Structures are given as C-alpha cells and as structure tokens.
Amino acid sequence: MPIINLTELRAALPRGQRLIGLDPGKRIIGVALTDVSLMLASPYRGVPRAKLAANAAEIAAIARKEGAAGLVVGLPLGLDGSFGPAAQAAKDWATALSNATELPAALWDERLSSSAVNRMMIEEADLTRSKRARAVDAAAAAYMLQAALDATAPPRS
Numbered sequence: 001m002p003i004i005n006l007t008e009l010r011a012a013l014p015r016g017q018r019l020i021g022l023d024p025g026k027r028i029i030g031v032a033l034t035d036v037s038l039m040l041a042s043p044y045r046g047v048p049r050a051k052l053a054a055n056a057a058e059i060a061a062i063a064r065k066e067g068a069a070g071l072v073v074g075l076p077l078g079l080d081g082s083f084g085p086a087a088q089a090a091k092d093w094a095t096a097l098s099n100a101t102e103l104p105a106a107l108w109d110e111r112l113s114s115s116a117v118n119r120m121m122i123e124e125a126d127l128t129r130s131k132r133a134r135a136v137d138a139a140a141a142a143y144m145l146q147a148a149l150d151a152t153a154p155p156r157s
Helices: 006-012 052-065 085-101 113-123 129-152
Strands: 020-026 026-034 041-048 068-075 103-107
Touching: 006 052, 006 068, 006 129, 020 052, 020 085, 020 129, 026 052, 026 129, 041 052, 041 085, 041 129, 052 068, 052 085, 068 085, 085 103, 103 129
Parallel strands: 020 068, 068 103
Antiparallel strands: 020 026, 026 041
C-alpha cells in the first residue's frame, strides 16, 4: 500500500475506528492509540523491534483488538526539516509495514518527540531514568500522534 496523506487517511477511516501511532526506534517501537473520535492520543505500549513479519503481526493484532484502521508512523526529519537517511528508512519501513498489515499508513514529523517527552518526565513526573526508559517510547508515539491529530483536525463549527 502506498503511504498516503494524513488528512486523506482520517477521511477514509470508517466511523468509530482508531489510528495507531508508531515511533519506530532501534530497539523499541512506541505504540499509541487515538480515541474513536480522533481527538486524543494515548500511550499504549512498547513493542520490541524484531523482523518485519513479527512486528507486523503484533501491530495487526493490536489493530484488531483495539478497532484501529490506520497507522501514523513517525518520520525523523532533520532538525532543519531535511529528509535524510533516517527519514528514508522510516518511510521504507512504514511502506513495508502497511503492506504486511494491510492497513493504510501516513507519515508525520516526529522531530524531538522523545526529547520533549523525556524532559516532561524529568520535570513534571519526576520519573527515575529506569522508569523513563520503560515509558518513553509509547509516550513519544502519543506525543507525535497527538500533534498529527491536532494539525489535521477538521475545523469546528
């Protein structure tokens, strides 16, 4: 399946279906979910990075269990907005994951999401380093997904 625009993905979702946000790290893939109204993103959990088939099976199972019909994958653009090797790798992974899960996918800029979440966890939640390590991946996915939802929300009347 080709990567599509997030606005198109939102419009194509069946009523009551959620989106899954993914922050693909080297060791852990952070997973977040929207609510059914596509207004709020929440951390779900981290999935250990493995071969594509195993990760696709696990993400497809989450989609079935939680009623999700689309993926939003974090795109690690450079700080200047440039599309480098990390962004290309994320795009390739998102395309392969979309094909393997048969779920449409969109990409969203995730620059500094992990840094922002770590900073918040230190300043606001006062979490230790070990507790932050367990929670940061899913929280970063939720941070990225919330930004995507906010930026593409339909205008309120």
